[in-house]
Amino acid sequence: MNTYVSYFLGLLLAVMLQVLLFNHLPLYGGVVFVYVVALVKMPLNVNRNVQIVIGFLIGFLIDMFTNTHGMHSLTACTLMLFRDPILHLYVGKEISYNEVNMSSMGIQQFTRFAITIFAIHALLLYFIEAFTLFNFTVILFKILVSVILTWLFALIWDFSTMKK
């Protein structure tokens, strides 16, 4: 139970970091998606239905803060739908560990998985946003920057929480 509580608190912290800090620090239009890193790290034994619903709720919370009605909820629940299948794609069906991080997966596999899932998220998010405003090269560039920044953040997170 303890791991779930601490994970949940971490998730809320990530949302607060996202809306209060990282949303205000865009680099070349790209943003670090802290809450996505936190969502992706959801313990693997959580029921998939619950995963999708939590993804939606977290996205909804972000939407409330950024006035983007439905944009983040849609991308976050889709992200959680894809997380397990993509993870299985890279590490196989049989997974002996419960945490998604660098020390349990190894840096190579973790990077492959992280880049794929962050790219799906950023693609979805920026193209949903672009319904109203279309500027293809700018959007692609934003996606690229966001994915790289988010990946770097995930690495830093894992390095700083790694047990020696």
Place this chain on the structure above:
Amino acid sequence: MKDLLDKIVKCLPLIIWLALTVLSTTLLVQHNPYQRSIWFGSANALVGSVYDLQSNITGYFGLRNINEDLLLRNGQLEEENLLLRQQLQAYQDQVSLEIEAPQQQYSYTIAHVVGNSINLAENYITLDKGRLDGIRQDLGVADQNGVIGLVAKVSEHYSLVLSVLNPKLRLSVMLQNSSAYGSLLWDGADCRHAMLEDLPRNVHFEVGDTVVTTGFTSTFPKDVPVGRVKDWVDRGGSFLSIRIELFADFNRLNDVHVIFNEKQEERELLQNSLD
């Protein structure tokens, strides 16, 4: 029967996802932003109070720059005030007549920015004053440097401002020197620039010319500064697009003033009476 049940359980994640997707898509595609419930946005009391807390802390950052801007603006206004006083005095002396002061049409109220974004496709600003402070829809918002946006939605204690950095906002603006007017529109590229569209091709202007509001709409008085001409794009046809460097620094908004027009209702009633 058991088979069917098994299948449903297997597809449950997909079903849940589909339901949530439909839900968020409905939220996403509601066309009229005014209809969206205040509950789901930053004008909601809970979200507003979190942003309040943040602005209490970060409000002190950049105060030195803001202070400089204010002092500069203050100096300009004092100079202008002095000049106008002298002129008025001179005219009064000439015609030896007491001139009745015109009725004040615009008044201001100061509000703090508690939420702001600059990197989205559609940016909104949250202010810490709402309906109870007399704020209502369609009031103009500016800071010491220039135009900021238009009040889109109000709740009891907060209001949501359609930022200039939002393609849904179209402002009627003009070149100060030539009085030629067009509409100000954000093209989504960056937070320092916006476009002045629909300007007739024959208008003469130079880089660095000041762009101000026209006063055609009842939201902003005439001559509120907007920005200065940076460069222009020729897209053919009979209109030019000019890139405007905005005076307002959306990166560090802190205090803004909301502009009340005492005669707004009267004017809107008149203008709407023709439809």
